[in-house]
Amino acid sequence: MQYPEAIAKLIDSYMKLPGIGSKSATRLAFYTIDMDETTVKEFAESLLQAKKDLHYCSICGNITDTDPCEICRDTSRNQQEILVVEQPKDIMALEKMDDYHGLYHVLHGVLSPMDGKGPEDLNIAPLIKRLQHSDVNEVIIATNASPEGEATAMYLARLIKPAGIKVTRLAHGLSVGSDIEYADEMTLQRAVEGRQEM
Amino acid sequence: MQYPEAIAKLIDSYMKLPGIGSKSATRLAFYTIDMDETTVKEFAESLLQAKKDLHYCSICGNITDTDPCEICRDTSRNQQEILVVEQPKDIMALEKMDDYHGLYHVLHGVLSPMDGKGPEDLNIAPLIKRLQHSDVNEVIIATNASPEGEATAMYLARLIKPAGIKVTRLAHGLSVGSDIEYADEMTLQRAVEGRQEM
Numbered sequence: 001m002q003y004p005e006a007i008a009k010l011i012d013s014y015m016k017l018p019g020i021g022s023k024s025a026t027r028l029a030f031y032t033i034d035m036d037e038t039t040v041k042e043f044a045e046s047l048l049q050a051k052k053d054l055h056y057c058s059i060c061g062n063i064t065d066t067d068p069c070e071i072c073r074d075t076s077r078n079q080q081e082i083l084v085v086e087q088p089k090d091i092m093a094l095e096k097m098d099d100y101h102g103l104y105h106v107l108h109g110v111l112s113p114m115d116g117k118g119p120e121d122l123n124i125a126p127l128i129k130r131l132q133h134s135d136v137n138e139v140i141i142a143t144n145a146s147p148e149g150e151a152t153a154m155y156l157a158r159l160i161k162p163a164g165i166k167v168t169r170l171a172h173g174l175s176v177g178s179d180i181e182y183a184d185e186m187t188l189q190r191a192v193e194g195r196q197e198m
Numbered sequence: 199m200q201y202p203e204a205i206a207k208l209i210d211s212y213m214k215l216p217g218i219g220s221k222s223a224t225r226l227a228f229y230t231i232d233m234d235e236t237t238v239k240e241f242a243e244s245l246l247q248a249k250k251d252l253h254y255c256s257i258c259g260n261i262t263d264t265d266p267c268e269i270c271r272d273t274s275r276n277q278q279e280i281l282v283v284e285q286p287k288d289i290m291a292l293e294k295m296d297d298y299h300g301l302y303h304v305l306h307g308v309l310s311p312m313d314g315k316g317p318e319d320l321n322i323a324p325l326i327k328r329l330q331h332s333d334v335n336e337v338i339i340a341t342n343a344s345p346e347g348e349a350t351a352m353y354l355a356r357l358i359k360p361a362g363i364k365v366t367r368l369a370h371g372l373s374v375g376s377d378i379e380y381a382d383e384m385t386l387q388r389a390v391e392g393r394q395e396m
Contacts, residue, residue, distance in 0.1 A: 003261075003290065004251070004252060004261065004262055004263040004264075005251075005263065006244070006247045006248045006250075006251040006252050006263055007248055007252060007261065009240075009244040009247065009248070010244040010245065010247075010248040012244070013237075013240060013241040013244045013245075016233070016237060016241070017226055017229060017230075018225070018226070018229050019222075019225075024217075026287060027216065027217075027287075028215055028216070029248065030261070030285070030286065030287060031215060031216050032215075032245060032248060032249070033248055033249065033252050033261065035214070035249075037249055039211075039214060040245055040246065040249045041246065041249075042207075042211060043211040043214070043245055044242040044243075044245045044246050045242075046204070046207040046208040046210070046211045047208065047211075047230060047238055047241055047242045047245075048238065048239065048242050049204050049207065049208075050204045050205055050207070050208040050227065050230060050231055051230070051231065051233075051235055051238045051239075052204075053202070053203075053204040054202060054204050054205060054231050063201075063202065063205065063228070063231065064202055065202040065203065065204055066202075087228070088228065089224060089225075089228060092201065092224075
C-alpha cells in the first residue's frame with residue numbers, strides 16, 4: 001500500500017525544506033490534514049504572497065516588500081556607516097538591539113571555496129559601487145565568527161581599506177553571562193586577544 | 199524595524215506546525231523566499247489539495263482519498279483479523295513489512311486522562327460495531343509501548359474478549375540488532391517476561 005497521492009505530494013513538498021527529512025515531513029503532512037481548513041488556506045496563501053511580494057532591496061540586499069527598503073529610505077539614519085552582514089536575518093537581530101543607527105549591506109553568504117562560492121557570487125560588487133558614490137566613512141563587518149566569515153571579513157577589509165574608508169569588525173569574546181569554564185578555546189583566545197584596559 | 203508583513207505572516211504559518219519555534223520558522227521562511235517559484239506554488243497547492251482530497255475511511259479510520267479506503271476494499275485480504283493502531287502512519291510502517299494481510303482499525307490516539315482523552319474521544323465505538331457485524335476472530339492490538347498505549351490495549355482487551363474474540367498484543371522485547379548493554383530496563387523486563395523456548 002502506498003500513501004494516497006495528495007499526502008505523498010505534501011510529504012515531498014515538506015521534504016524540500018531544509019532540515020526536514022522523510023519522517024519529519026510525514027509527521028508534518030499528517031498534522032496538516034488535522035489542521036482546520038482556514039489555517040491551511042492561510043498557510044498556502046502566505047507562501048504564495050511571500051514569494052510574490054518579497055524581493056531584495058536594490059541598494060542593500062535586505063529582504064523587503066518596497067524598493068528601496070525601509071532602512072535605505074530612512075534619511076534620519078547615519079548615512080556614513082555601513083554594517084555588512086551575511087543574511088537579512090542578521091539585520092533583524094541587530095535592529096532588535098536598537099543601538100546601531102547606520103545603514104546595512106547584505107552579502108547573501110560568505111566566501112567558501114569548498115562550496116564553489118567566490119566573490120562574484122556574493123553581493124560585493126554593489127557594495128563597492130555604493131561606497132564610491134557615498135560619503136560613508138566606516139564599514140563595520142559583521143560576518144559570523146566561522147572560518148568562512150573571517151576570510152570574507154579579511155577579503156572585504158583588503159578591498160575597502162585602500163579607498164581610505166575605516167573598516168572595523170564586531171568584537172569577539174565571551175558572551176555576556178557565560179562561564180569561562182564552558183567557553184570554547186577559540187572564544188577564549190579571542191577574549192584574551194581583545195582584552196581591554198579597565 | 200519589523201519584518202515586512204508577507205514574511206511575518208509566513209513565519210506565523212510555519213510556527214503553527216508542531217516542533218517549529220520562532221527561530222526555525224524564520225529560517226524556513228527565508229529559505230522559502232529563495233526557493234524557485236514553481237516549487238513554492240507546488241507546495242501551496244499540495245497543502246490545499248491534501249486538505250481537500252483526504253479524509254478518514256468511514257470503516258477503519260485510515261487516511262484515504264477514496265471511501266472505503268484501499269485496504270477495506272481489498273477483498274483478498276484476511277477479513278478475520280483486525281490490527282488496531284494509534285495512527286494512520288502506523289499502518290504504513292506495518293504495510294512496509296508486507297507480512298500482515300488482515301484489516302486495520304485506527305484509534306486516532308490513546309486513552310490519556312491527563313489530556314482529558316477518554317474512550318469516547320477515540321475511534322472505539324465504530325470498532326465495536328464493526329466486530330458485531332463481521333466474522334473477525336482475532337483483534338491484534340498494536341498501540342505503542344507507552345503507559346497510555348498499554349492502558350488502551352488493556353481497556354480494549356476487556357471490552358472485546360467477552361464477545362469471544364481472541365485479543366492479542368504485539369510482542370515487546372529487544373530490538374533486532376540491539377545490544378543488551380544499552381537496552382532500557384522496561385524493555386529488558388519485557389524481554390525476560392516474554393522469553394520463548396528454543
